[in-house]
Amino acid sequence: MVVLGSSSSCCSVAIVGAVLVLVLVLNGADLCNGGKTSTFVRKVEKTVDMPPDSDVFRVPPGYNAPQQVHITQGDHVGKGVIVSWVTPDEPGSSEVLYWSENSEHKQKAKGKVNRYKFYNYTSGYIHHCTINNLMYNTKYYYEVGAGHTVRQFWFITPPEVGPDVPYTFGLIGDLGQSFDSNRTLTHYENNPQKGQTVLFVGDLSYADNYPNHDNVRWDTWGRFVERSVAYQPWIWTAGNHEIDFAPEIGENQPFKPFKNRYHVPYRASNSTAPFWYSIKRASAYIIVLSSYSAYGKYTPQYKWLEQELPKVNRTETPWLIVLMHSPWYNSYNYHYMEGETMRVMYEQWFVTYKVDVVFAGHVHAYERSERVSNIAYNIVNGLCVPVDDQSAPVYITIGDGGNLEGLATNMTEPQPKYSAYREASFGHAIFDIKNRTHAYYNWHRNQDGYAVEADSMWFFNRIWHPVDDSTSV
Numbered sequence: 001m002v003v004l005g006s007s008s009s010c011c012s013v014a015i016v017g018a019v020l021v022l023v024l025v026l027n028g029a030d031l032c033n034g035g036k037t038s039t040f041v042r043k044v045e046k047t048v049d050m051p052p053d054s055d056v057f058r059v060p061p062g063y064n065a066p067q068q069v070h071i072t073q074g075d076h077v078g079k080g081v082i083v084s085w086v087t088p089d090e091p092g093s094s095e096v097l098y099w100s101e102n103s104e105h106k107q108k109a110k111g112k113v114n115r116y117k118f119y120n121y122t123s124g125y126i127h128h129c130t131i132n133n134l135m136y137n138t139k140y141y142y143e144v145g146a147g148h149t150v151r152q153f154w155f156i157t158p159p160e161v162g163p164d165v166p167y168t169f170g171l172i173g174d175l176g177q178s179f180d181s182n183r184t185l186t187h188y189e190n191n192p193q194k195g196q197t198v199l200f201v202g203d204l205s206y207a208d209n210y211p212n213h214d215n216v217r218w219d220t221w222g223r224f225v226e227r228s229v230a231y232q233p234w235i236w237t238a239g240n241h242e243i244d245f246a247p248e249i250g251e252n253q254p255f256k257p258f259k260n261r262y263h264v265p266y267r268a269s270n271s272t273a274p275f276w277y278s279i280k281r282a283s284a285y286i287i288v289l290s291s292y293s294a295y296g297k298y299t300p301q302y303k304w305l306e307q308e309l310p311k312v313n314r315t316e317t318p319w320l321i322v323l324m325h326s327p328w329y330n331s332y333n334y335h336y337m338e339g340e341t342m343r344v345m346y347e348q349w350f351v352t353y354k355v356d357v358v359f360a361g362h363v364h365a366y367e368r369s370e371r372v373s374n375i376a377y378n379i380v381n382g383l384c385v386p387v388d389d390q391s392a393p394v395y396i397t398i399g400d401g402g403n404l405e406g407l408a409t410n411m412t413e414p415q416p417k418y419s420a421y422r423e424a425s426f427g428h429a430i431f432d433i434k435n436r437t438h439a440y441y442n443w444h445r446n447q448d449g450y451a452v453e454a455d456s457m458w459f460f461n462r463i464w465h466p467v468d469d470s471t472s473v
């Protein structure tokens with residue numbers, strides 16, 4: 001057993017006696033500026049991958065049965081869905097049959113099939129089919145595998161884009177396929193708040209941790225998460241484990257498996273690459289950025305984001321959410337400052353356009369920041385510290401999905417002022433938009449019951465209710 005962190009660490013006041021420290025720990029109270037380092041005590045177990053013959057990796061029965069079924073938003077406004085799946089034996093049909101709950105009439109959408117090779121691995125037949133012009137707020141059934149083994153699933157389209165539509169997003173990052181990953185997914189599924197769409201902040205399968213980036217582990221991951229992502233969209237962000245750059249085995253094209261397997265509607269937001277794009281969903285405008293594509297001045301991502309931010313109409317979509325993989329504000333001793341160069345490029349824009357919240361992963365732990373910015377520095381003035389800024393987003397690191405690399409437990413001490421809460425446990429979070437002014441956010445650790453909240457915060461919208469929503473005393 002290990003006590004994770006200690007709340008004494010954030011106070012540099014040396015005169016605080018041991019007894020007082022103990023009182024502080026027991027109160028869970030926090031009288032120092034550095035926010036809270038959780039004292040939650042967790043059993044430390046090695047994080048191990050589920051073996052290939054695990055129940056969650058089972059191949060569905062039947063000749064050429066579609067597997068690894070997953071959906072994501074297929075257009076800019078939520079009336080489209082991309083359905084993807086893999087057939088193992090032969091290409092089969094790339095058609096999706098779909099019908100709304102109240103209709104008998106089955107409609108057809110035509111997709112495409114492709115395969116890719118990676119070193120000595122050849123993928124199955126990967127199908128992607130975009131369904132367009134769906135009705136909002138409607139349950140649809142869909143079928144894949146026409147001609148051979150047919151499998152049926154369903155999804156519910158989001159309500160029409162508008163300022164006061166409630167909507168509930170789940171947040172998962174750095175998931176992998178360990179026993180802990182399965183716990184995280186199970187907790188998300190059983191959370192009574194019922195997430196309607198997952199915002200996934202990158203690092204999916206961790207296949208690249210296997211010899212020759214064994215792409216069979218991309219297939220097992222696809223089968224593992226099907227039980228959620230075949231029924232609700234996951235919005236994809238590319239992480240470093242999606243790069244799969246392996247010149248030592250002749251694989252020089254970054255993101256090859258990810259790009260072949262996970263399609264996103266990037267063209268709908270006039271992006272030129274699937275690693276950065278945007279969608280509107282209900283009352284949220286979601287911008288996905290790539291920590292592993294060029295983001296300096298004049299680059300495609302920079303130019304796109306520069307034009308994108310002014311387009312966000314907060315009367316239509318009050319909530320502006322950004323997803324990226326590598327966090328800008330991270331006080332763990334893992335991946336420390338890796339997000340710094342991107343922060344330098346874009347942070348001013350996030351403050352100018354009043355981004356509500358930024359979700360990142362990469363660090364295998366949990367952390368939530370205060371609203372801070374660090375944009376005053378200009379090389380000569382020395383103004384290089386994060387300061388309170390009510391126009392700045394809250395930064396949340398949610399890279400605690402539970403992959404085989406294990407937890408990040410080593411934190412910088414003392415806890416920096418900008419860090420509101422940090423804890424080295426696996427889990428997931430929920431961002432529950434109530435209306436244009438209020439959203440309820442909470443984080444769940446896997447050790448607790450499904451309904452238990454370990455950290456929470458009421459978000460006040462930066463445009464419609466720009467009141468201080470800090471949780472610190």
Ligand SMILES: *[C@@H]1O[C@H](CO)[C@@H](O)[C@H](O)[C@H]1NC(C)=O
Nearest residue numbers: 119120121122211212214216
């Ligand atoms: C790929 O190569 C590795 C070793 O180089 C071997 O262990 C594995 O069985 C091969 N896989 C296939 C599908 O040929």
Ligand SMILES: *[C@@H]1O[C@H](CO)[C@@H](O)[C@H](O)[C@H]1NC(C)=O
Nearest residue numbers: 050054055056179182183186
């Ligand atoms: C994964 O979790 C599900 C419950 O959600 C359980 O049925 C299954 O047995 C678990 N599999 C493994 C390998 O842990």
Ligand SMILES: *[C@@H]1O[C@H](CO)[C@@H](O)[C@H](O)[C@H]1NC(C)=O
Nearest residue numbers: 076267268269270271308311
């Ligand atoms: C994409 O560009 C086209 C042409 O300039 C424009 O009509 C459309 O509104 C743009 N779409 C988005 C989502 O910005």
Ligand SMILES: *[C@@H]1O[C@H](CO)[C@@H](O)[C@H](O)[C@H]1NC(C)=O
Nearest residue numbers: 162163312313314315316317
């Ligand atoms: C912003 O959205 C609102 C509500 O949909 C609309 O009335 C308004 O015209 C939009 N503003 C701009 C500049 O497009």
Ligand SMILES: *[C@@H]1O[C@H](CO)[C@@H](O)[C@H](O)[C@H]1NC(C)=O
Nearest residue numbers: 332333334336409410411412
């Ligand atoms: C934690 O990280 C710091 C900085 O990298 C390092 O000096 C220290 O040895 C680490 N502590 C442990 C217990 O690993």
Ligand SMILES: *[C@@H]1O[C@H](CO)[C@@H](O)[C@H](O)[C@H]1NC(C)=O
Nearest residue numbers: 433434435436437438439440
């Ligand atoms: C928005 O939601 C919050 C929290 O549920 C509630 O207190 C507030 O009254 C709502 N605002 C409006 C205008 O309904």
Ligand SMILES: [Fe+2]
Nearest residue numbers: 203239240362
């Ligand atoms: Fe990562």
